[in-house]
Amino acid sequence: MKETAILQAYEIARERYAALGVDTDKVLEQMQDFHLSMHCWQADDVKGFEVQAGALSGGIQSTGNYPGAARNIDELRADILKAKSLIPGTHRLNLHEIYGDFQGKVVDRDEVTVDYFKSWIEWGRENNTLLDFNSTSFSHPKSGNLSLSNPDKGIRDFWIEHTRRCRDIADEMGKAQGDPCIMNVWVHDGCKDVSVNHMLYRSLLKDSLDKIFAEDKKYMKDCIEGKVFGIGLESFTVGSHDFYTAYAAQRGKILTIDTGHYHPSEVPGDKVSAVLQFVPELMLHVSRPIRWDSDHVTIMDDMTQDLFFEIVRAGAMDRVHYGLDYFDGSINRIGAYVIGSRAAQKCMLKALLEPRELISRYEIEGRTFETLALIEEGKALPWNAVYDLFCLRNGVPVGDAFIPEILSYEKEVTSRR
Numbered sequence: 001m002k003e004t005a006i007l008q009a010y011e012i013a014r015e016r017y018a019a020l021g022v023d024t025d026k027v028l029e030q031m032q033d034f035h036l037s038m039h040c041w042q043a044d045d046v047k048g049f050e051v052q053a054g055a056l057s058g059g060i061q062s063t064g065n066y067p068g069a070a071r072n073i074d075e076l077r078a079d080i081l082k083a084k085s086l087i088p089g090t091h092r093l094n095l096h097e098i099y100g101d102f103q104g105k106v107v108d109r110d111e112v113t114v115d116y117f118k119s120w121i122e123w124g125r126e127n128n129t130l131l132d133f134n135s136t137s138f139s140h141p142k143s144g145n146l147s148l149s150n151p152d153k154g155i156r157d158f159w160i161e162h163t164r165r166c167r168d169i170a171d172e173m174g175k176a177q178g179d180p181c182i183m184n185v186w187v188h189d190g191c192k193d194v195s196v197n198h199m200l201y202r203s204l205l206k207d208s209l210d211k212i213f214a215e216d217k218k219y220m221k222d223c224i225e226g227k228v229f230g231i232g233l234e235s236f237t238v239g240s241h242d243f244y245t246a247y248a249a250q251r252g253k254i255l256t257i258d259t260g261h262y263h264p265s266e267v268p269g270d271k272v273s274a275v276l277q278f279v280p281e282l283m284l285h286v287s288r289p290i291r292w293d294s295d296h297v298t299i300m301d302d303m304t305q306d307l308f309f310e311i312v313r314a315g316a317m318d319r320v321h322y323g324l325d326y327f328d329g330s331i332n333r334i335g336a337y338v339i340g341s342r343a344a345q346k347c348m349l350k351a352l353l354e355p356r357e358l359i360s361r362y363e364i365e366g367r368t369f370e371t372l373a374l375i376e377e378g379k380a381l382p383w384n385a386v387y388d389l390f391c392l393r394n395g396v397p398v399g400d401a402f403i404p405e406i407l408s409y410e411k412e413v414t415s416r417r
């Protein structure tokens with residue numbers, strides 16, 4: 001697309017929006033300050049770099065074997081940078097513990113220290129990328145069906161130790177980067193079949209979390225993530241949403257909303273204004289469930305748009321951390337990052353461009369026809385012209401121009417792996 005055409009289209013869009021009280025220049029500034037936390041695990045189908053790595057477990061699955069997955073830390077870093085070069089703005093990187101720089105050493109989960117993340121901290125600094133973190137309870141001989149809620153104290157203590165160490169690492173990351181590292185705790189704990197000890201498992205999980213969070217940290221923030229069920233753990237989930245919502249509300253923790261973790265007719269966006277009355281902040285795991293928590297690449301579907309609209313309408317932009325969480329192994333993985341990240345940005349942009357003040361006034365005045373009419377009109381306003389300018393200003397491909405870039409990286413780099 002020609003630069004002049006992009007600028008002209010923007011001018012027209014600016015006028016259309018201004019007529020409805022929306023300042024597109026201001027929205028562009030807000031977009032510049034909107035940072036995604038890109039998940040490292042789309043690049044290699046959640047394998048990580050442990051020398052002793054086993055198969056992916058914990059009820060999650062990456063399906064497909066599209067060629068070119070990152071096989072080591074250098075390839076993964078190169079892939080992330082390639083993806084970032086095609087996404088406007090500056091973005092964070094969300095690491096799982098199994099993505100440490102283990103240098104060929106067997107490091108068990110209860111032995112991990114910040115030493116294995118020094119090179120990541122350095123990489124983050126060099127590449128203007130702030131880091132977030134996750135403990136890893138899956139893909140390990142001690143994972144089983146129950147980790148932090150295991151009645152076996154030895155196993156429980158092992159995972160408590162792991163998660164504590166992860167908090168230490170996150171704290172070091174946050175300190176080094178001068179910005180809090182957001183650390184997510186998700187454990188897969190559950191039962192495949194009918195079970196009777198639910199009260200026990202949940203009280204053990206609560207107790208383990210209390211032990212993990214006992215020490216206050218200065219440079220990191222905790223978030224906790226529940227879900228409905230995992231593959232092979234269909235009948236019962238210890239860390240359900242009720243469990244974590246109540247825990248986060250009582251203990252002042254950040255609640256993670258993974259858009260793949262609800263019953264199919266549940267609307268994640270509707271949770272924003274409900275839970276933010278009681279929890280300090282939210283972490284998002286933006287994903288796309290197809291029939292189950294399948295972690296398809298994020299797109300601009302109704303569910304995702306609604307989520308971002310709810311955040312903006314709630315005036316809660318600054319109380320949300322915007323993580324992505326999907327892992328599709330059946331598609332070019334760099335392409336998956338770029339499609340999903342740009343889709344999340346477009347959802348945010350559309351939300352920011354909504355003629356909110358006017359609609360809100362109509363609604364409060366009981367002018368129902370005008371309210372509905374303007375919500376509908378808002379959907380068709382030329383938001384894409386604003387996104388194009390955002391890309392242009394950030395020096396990244398406008399529109400579909402990122403496709404050939406990804407294809408040439410595939411030809412030259414990933415297809416040779």
Ligand code: RNT
Pocket residue numbers: 041046060134186225227258285293325
């Ligand atoms: C699993 C959770 C969790 C994981 C990542 C890899 O259902 O969504 O967030 O996807 O930690």
Ligand code: ZN
Pocket residue numbers: 186225258285325
């Ligand atoms: Zn998640």
